[in-house]
Amino acid sequence: MVxxxxxxxxxxxxxxxxxxxxxxxxxxxxxxxxxxxVxxxxxxxxxxxxxxxxxxxxxxxxxxxxxxxxxxxxxxxxxxQGIQGIQGQLGETGAGGAQGTQGPTASVPDQIVNITLTPAxxxxxxxxxVQVGGVTQLNSDxxxxxxxxxxxxxxxxxxxxxxxxxxxxxxxxxxxxxSGAQDLQIIFAEAPETDQSFxxxxxxxxxxxxxxxxxxxxxxxxxxxxxx
Numbered sequence: 001m002v003x004x005x006x007x008x009x010x011x012x013x014x015x016x017x018x019x020x021x022x023x024x025x026x027x028x029x030x031x032x033x034x035x036x037x038v039x040x041x042x043x044x045x046x047x048x049x050x051x052x053x054x055x056x057x058x059x060x061x062x063x064x065x066x067x068x069x070x071x072x073x074x075x076x077x078x079x080x081q082g083i084q085g086i087q088g089q090l091g092e093t094g095a096g097g098a099q100g101t102q103g104p105t106a107s108v109p110d111q112i113v114n115i116t117l118t119p120a121x122x123x124x125x126x127x128x129x130v131q132v133g134g135v136t137q138l139n140s141d142x143x144x145x146x147x148x149x150x151x152x153x154x155x156x157x158x159x160x161x162x163x164x165x166x167x168x169x170x171x172x173x174x175x176x177x178x179s180g181a182q183d184l185q186i187i188f189a190e191a192p193e194t195d196q197s198f199x200x201x202x203x204x205x206x207x208x209x210x211x212x213x214x215x216x217x218x219x220x221x222x223x224x225x226x227x228x
Contacts (some may be wrong), residue, residue, distance in 0.1 A: 001117070111204040121192040127176060130184040130202065140180035141204050149186065150202040154196040
């Protein structure tokens with residue numbers, strides 16, 4: 001089928017060329033801003049009120065009096081003393097003891113004399129001869145009893161050693177020999193020093209011993225002093 005052709009053709013309108021944009025008009029001047037109104041003055045602040053005076057402090061009350069101290073309690077009474085026990089009966093008197101045997105005969109010295117020693121102290125010598133007034137004494141003058149000599153060296157009393165005769169003593173002094181007819185000599189356990197002082201006494205027996213019956217007190221004295 002042949003299409004029909006319309007009698008009226010549509011005419012396409014062509015848009016014309018847009019003209020140049022006109023210049024922007026001049027902006028008018030901004031109007032004058034009105035003056036700002038005057039700010040009112042701040043109101044006057046009222047004066048601060050005065051502070052009231054502090055109240056008067058009351059007086060402190062008086063301190064009360066101290067209470068009275070209580071009385072001390074009464075002390076307990078002293079207990080009564082106990083009854084003393086009955087004293088026992090006195091025992092019977094024992095039979096008298098037998099009489100003691102007669103004491104030994106006391107040999108009493110009849111002279112107490114000062115002595116000297118020879119030779120002089122030299123720090124090495126230990127054997128010395130006993131003299132009285134420059135005269136050498138004998139063993140018999142003291143009954144060969146060393147306790148009849150009292151000797152001090154350097155202010156110290158020397159102990160008599162009666163454990164033997166001659167050398168070998170460990171302290172004090174000994175008799176040199178046991179013969180009554182020999183010179184009276186002593187031996188020190190240690191040699192006295194040169195500068196040491198000496199003092200000596202001899203309880204001398206010049207007569208034959210007299211028989212004397214000593215009491216117990218006298219016997220004790222002889223034992224302590226003379227060794228008899």
